Structures are given as structure tokens and as C-alpha cells.
Amino acid sequence: EEQKSLNFLEEIVEADLASGKYKSIVTRFPPEPNGYLHIGHASSICLNFGLTQQYGGYTNLRFDDTNPVTEDTEYVESIKQDIQWLGFQWKNEFYASDYFDQLYAFAIKLINEGLAYVDDSTSEEIAAQKGTPTQPGRRNQFAERSVAENLELFEAMRDGKYKDGEKVLRAKIDMASPNMIMRDPILYRIKHAHHHRTGDKWNIYPMYDFAHGQSDSIEHITHSVCTMEFVPHREVYNWLIEKLEIYPSHQYEFARRNLSHTVMSKRKLLQLVNEQYVSGWDDPRMPTISGLRRRGYTPESIRDFTGRIGVGKRDNIVELGLLEFCAREHLNKIALRRMVVFDPLKVMLTNYEGTGELLSSENNPEDANGGSREITFSNELYIEREDFMEDPPKKYFRLAPGKQVRLKSAYIIQCDEVVKDETGNIVQLNCTYFPNSKSGEDTSGLHVKGTLHWVNAKDCIPVQVNEYDRLFTVENPSDEEGAFTDYINKDSLKIVEKAWAEPALKAAVVTDRFQFLRKGYFTLDPDSTATHLIFNRTVTLKDSWAK
Numbered sequence: 001e002e003q004k005s006l007n008f009l010e011e012i013v014e015a016d017l018a019s020g021k022y023k024s025i026v027t028r029f030p031p032e033p034n035g036y037l038h039i040g041h042a043s044s045i046c047l048n049f050g051l052t053q054q055y056g057g058y059t060n061l062r063f064d065d066t067n068p069v070t071e072d073t074e075y076v077e078s079i080k081q082d083i084q085w086l087g088f089q090w091k092n093e094f095y096a097s098d099y100f101d102q103l104y105a106f107a108i109k110l111i112n113e114g115l116a117y118v119d120d121s122t123s124e125e126i127a128a129q130k131g132t133p134t135q136p137g138r139r140n141q142f143a144e145r146s147v148a149e150n151l152e153l154f155e156a157m158r159d160g161k162y163k164d165g166e167k168v169l170r171a172k173i174d175m176a177s178p179n180m181i182m183r184d185p186i187l188y189r190i191k192h193a194h195h196h197r198t199g200d201k202w203n204i205y206p207m208y209d210f211a212h213g214q215s216d217s218i219e220h221i222t223h224s225v226c227t228m229e230f231v232p233h234r235e236v237y238n239w240l241i242e243k244l245e246i247y248p249s250h251q252y253e254f255a256r257r258n259l260s261h262t263v264m265s266k267r268k269l270l271q272l273v274n275e276q277y278v279s280g281w282d283d284p285r286m287p288t289i290s291g292l293r294r295r296g297y298t299p300e301s302i303r304d305f306t307g308r309i310g311v312g313k314r315d316n317i318v319e320l321g322l323l324e325f326c327a328r329e330h331l332n333k334i335a336l337r338r339m340v341v342f343d344p345l346k347v348m349l350t351n352y353e354g355t356g357e358l359l360s361s362e363n364n365p366e367d368a369n370g371g372s373r374e375i376t377f378s379n380e381l382y383i384e385r386e387d388f389m390e391d392p393p394k395k396y397f398r399l400a401p402g403k404q405v406r407l408k409s410a411y412i413i414q415c416d417e418v419v420k421d422e423t424g425n426i427v428q429l430n431c432t433y434f435p436n437s438k439s440g441e442d443t444s445g446l447h448v449k450g451t452l453h454w455v456n457a458k459d460c461i462p463v464q465v466n467e468y469d470r471l472f473t474v475e476n477p478s479d480e481e482g483a484f485t486d487y488i489n490k491d492s493l494k495i496v497e498k499a500w501a502e503p504a505l506k507a508a509v510v511t512d513r514f515q516f517l518r519k520g521y522f523t524l525d526p527d528s529t530a531t532h533l534i535f536n537r538t539v540t541l542k543d544s545w546a547k
């Protein structure tokens with residue numbers, strides 16, 4: 001094992017443990033339940049859970065559910081399923097909404113100390129009064145309200161006496177701060193909305209800045225890891241901890257990880273779902289964890305991917321090719337080899353007289369314990385139509401008139417005759433096989449360069465194959481002119497309605513991973529039934545997009 005260098009967060013944690021600042025660490029993963037998790041979230045999950053796996057302590061799952069309008073229980077369930085599927089287990093399942101009473105009490109404390117006030121201004125007025133980064137903002141007359149008046153008004157806000165937008169609660173910090181977020185940030189806004197957990201209890205909801213750090217503190221999170229856009233919020237985070245005199249959690253920021261040839265914002269992913277560019281959040285072309293799972297990605301390959309891109313301070317877009325590379329790396333080791341013919345051409349073996357012959361074929365040459373399976377053989381086979389050429393160029397190693405190839409795990413055959421229908425289409429190849437050329441016991445002395453996959457026409461089964469490809473034709477659809485949806489890859493799904501598979505695939509289950517020989521990596525789609533098997537292509541065998 002090569003020695004991996006520590007990322008900057010591992011360095012911080014090691015130093016904090018070494019100095020005795022903490023005896024053990026607590027991290028959290030804080031998704032907002034307003035969509036499904038995507039591959040970017042996987043970086044945050046692997047980082048937060050990875051730190052406590054490495055250094056001890058534990059990680060909480062905290063739903064950051066302070067915005068009732070966009071949140072839903074469906075998302076809560078999918079998020080839990082995805083984290084577990086990735087291989088992680090949280091210690092506690094918490095909800096920011098569980099802290100609403102405590103947060104309300106924190107707000108009262110700030111008001112009592114003259115550190116928060118109720119403001120009647122509109123959001124436009126508040127924005128205008130904030131000034132600019134180079135010019136200080138100014139306080140309005142509402143900042144002069146007495147503690148008693150603020151307490152009364154805030155209570156009335158809570159009790160639903162005002163309409164949405166009529167009043168807000170603001171922290172009284174510094175209207176001249178060079179950090180715009182410190183210019184009396186809003187702590188609470190009025191929202192007469194039904195919340196997925198607290199129902200109609202609340203008419204006011206805390207803002208991110210007043211919920212996140214305080215939730216970290218309540219849970220005694222030692223290292224609160226978030227993405228870079230929260231750097232300017234750290235000052236508010238620390239100010240609130242200081243003024244409220246609560247547990248000093250510490251915020252650290254790392255760079256977002258984005259992926260090429262896709263979009264990652266939940267708003268855009270939701271749009272793809274709502275406008276039916278895809279079949280749902282778990283469409284195999286989506287960058288969601290559930291989409292990648294349905295596509296056939298393994299948790300191991302996703303964890304490997306997040307490890308390879310690492311943890312940094314600068315935002316970047318990672319090539320989708322790297323994720324595909326990680327999938328191939330793992331699937332090559334674990335995928336069961338199977339034969340499926342997508343576009344059949346019949347082969348008749350004119351000299352074959354056997355019945356019920358069983359051939360043995362290895363399940364996975366990369367896995368010494370992979371075992372083998374039996375495949376039936378007969379005089380009637382299918383090969384891939386594209387594996388035959390009537391008029392081949394030089395160095396063509398597949399089948400052609402008078403030429404020989406090996407059938408995988410079977411015999412060498414030779415094409416003697418091409419049978420056509422009245423319109424000239426090739427409908428059958430009449431071939432002979434060489435009885436002493438059986439794989440593993442070949443004494444024929446024949447040398448052939450090509451090996452083809454094939455199925456036995458007498459017992460193969462029809463299956464549907466979904467050949468997925470990348471969803472967008474450009475690296476960063478969000479950066480292009482016009483709508484990001486203008487750049488959807490029209491060929492991102494090709495359906496082979498009827499491919500012919502060896503019968504072993506009847507036993508496939510959703511967690512199986514397959515390599516269809518010479519075709520790519522595939523997995524069973526959960527919509528399959530016993531009589532209609534559907535296989536999704538995870539990734540091709542080689543990178544066909546390389547420039």
C-alpha cells in the first residue's frame with residue numbers, strides 16, 4: 001500500500017487530537033431534504049464519515065429542514081437509503097426542526113441582550129440599506145426598538161399575527177463590516193407554511209445562519225465541514241456562538257466537487273425530472289446516487305472516485321471519465337462474465353451432431369474464486385451481425401467467408417456458405433466446426449486471432465438492453481449560452497428491445513454486476529419482471545470518448 005498524504009482536514013483533526021483540544025471528534029452530514037443526493041454530496045459524505053472512521057468518534061445525519069416550502073419526506077427516505085448504500089452509518093438521526101424551540105429561546109436571549117431586533121422593512125429596503133462592499137450600510141429606526149417592544153413583536157410574529165414578509169428578526173452586529181453578511185443578518189422570517197415535521201406549529205422559520213451553527217453547537221460537533229461558499233458565513237457562525245455562549249463548534253470549508261457533462265444543482269435536477277427529460281431522480285443518466293446505483297455503479301467505485309479527486313480548497317470540475325474509470329476498475333474485478341448477442345445472425349453448424357453438450361465457461365477470469373458456469377451448445381447459434389463481413393478488409397479477425405474464428409469457451413468454426421434472402425440480406429451462415437478445437441483441450445493445431453461471443457439459439461432468452469450514455473454533450477451545460485437543457489445528448493439512451501442472452505441471466509438480481517463479453521458492464525434494472533428482463537449499461541469496456 002502506498003502511503004497516502006493527508007488532506008488538510010485530516011491534518012487539522014490529527015493536530016487537534018494530538019494537542020488534546022478534543023479527545024474524540026464529532027462530524028455531521030447536513031443535507032437539506034429538498035432533493036436526492038448526487039455525486040457531489042458523495043464527496044461530503046465520504047469526507048465527514050471518513051474522518052470519524054479514521055480517527056474515531058462519530059458522525060450525525062442532520063436534516064437541515066428549515067425551509068418548509070421545498071422539503072419533503074420522500075427526500076428524507078431517499079437520503080438515508082443512499083448514505084447507507086454508500087456504506088456509511090450515522091450515529092444519530094437529527095433534524096434542525098427538532099431544535100426550533102431551542103433556537104427560539106436563543107433568539108429571545110439575543111433580544112434580551114440588545115443583540116437582535118424586529119425590522120418592518122421590506123427585503124428591498126433591507127438590501128438597499130445594507131450598502132455596498134466599499135460603502136457602509138446604515139441602520140434604520142427599527143434598530144432603535146426597545147427590548148420589551150422586540151420581545152412583544154417577535155412573539156407576535158411567532159403567533160402568526162403578521163403576514164409573510166411583514167417583519168423579520170435581525171441580529172444587531174455591524175452595518176459597516178467589510179463582510180456584508182455581518183451587516184445585521186436576518187435570523188428569522190415569517191412563513192405561514194406547513195412543515196413536513198412540525199406541521200403548522202410555526203409561523204416563523206430560522207434562516208440558515210441562525211440554524212446551522214446553532215445545530216452544530218447543540219450536537220457538540222467538533223469539525224463542521226461545509227463548502228467554500230460558506231466562508232463569509234463563518235464570521236456570523238462564530239459571533240453567534242460567542243454571544244449565545246454555547247459549545248464552540250468550528251466551521252471548515254472545502255471546495256465543491258462538480259462533474260463534467262452533467263448538472264448538479266438540485267433545482268436543475270428537479271427540472272430534468274419535472275420536464276421529463278429523464279424518467280425520475282433515479283434515471284440511470286442522472287448524477288444522483290440513486291441514478292448511479294440503478295446504472296450499475298458500485299459503492300466501492302464511488303468511494304474510490306471521491307478518494308481520487310480528494311479534498312481541496314479550489315472548486316473544480318472533475319472529468320466524468322474518471323468516474324467511469326473507477327467503475328471499470330471495480331467492475332472488472334467483480335462482474336460476472338456473460339454472453340449476450342445484441343443483433344443476431346444465425347450460424348448453422350452443418351457437421352455438428354451432438355445433443356445436450358455442456359461447455360464450461362469461467363465467471364470471472366480476474367477472480368480466482370469466481371467459479372464457472374455451464375453453457376449448452378448446439379448446431380444452431382447466434383453471433384453478432386457486426387462480427388461477420390462478406391467482403392472483409394485485410395487484418396479482419398472476425399468471421400468472413402472461408403475464415404475461421406473461435407467461439408468463446410467452445411470451438412473454432414469456419415464459414416463455408418453465406419445464405420441470403422431474395423432481397424440480398426444475409427440471413428444465415430453455414431459453418432463447420434472443428435471437433436478437436438474445444439477450448440481448454442484444443443489439439444487442432446489451428447491458429448485463429450478472433451474470439452467471438454455467441455449464444456445457443458435453442459435456449460437463449462430475449463432481454464431488453466438499455467445502452468446509456470452521458471446526458472449532456474458539453475462539459476459544463478450550465479456555462480453555455482441558452483438553457484442548459486439545450487445541450488442534452490439526444491443519444492443518451494439507445495434501447496435494444498430484443499437482445500439474446502445465455503439462460504444464466506434468468507437468475508440475475510439487481511445487485512449482480514455483469515460484463516457482457518465484448519459489450520460492456522451491465523446490471524439488472526429494478527423494473528424487470530420474470531418475463532421481461534431489462535439490463536442497463538453502466539459503462540462501456542473502454543473509454544470511447546477519449547480525445
Ligand code: ATP
Binds near residue numbers: 029064227265267
Ligand atoms: P444544491 O445547491 O444543489 O441545493 P446544497 O449544497 O444546498 O446543494 P445540501 O443538501 O445543503 O445541498 O448539501 C449537504 C451537504 O453536501 C452540504 O454540506 C454541502 O456543502 C455538501 N455538498 C453539496 N453539493 C456538493 C458538491 N458538489 N461537492 C461537495 N459537497 C457538496
Ligand code: MG
Binds near residue numbers: 032266
Ligand atoms: Mg440548496
Ligand code: MG
Binds near residue numbers: 032
Ligand atoms: Mg445547503
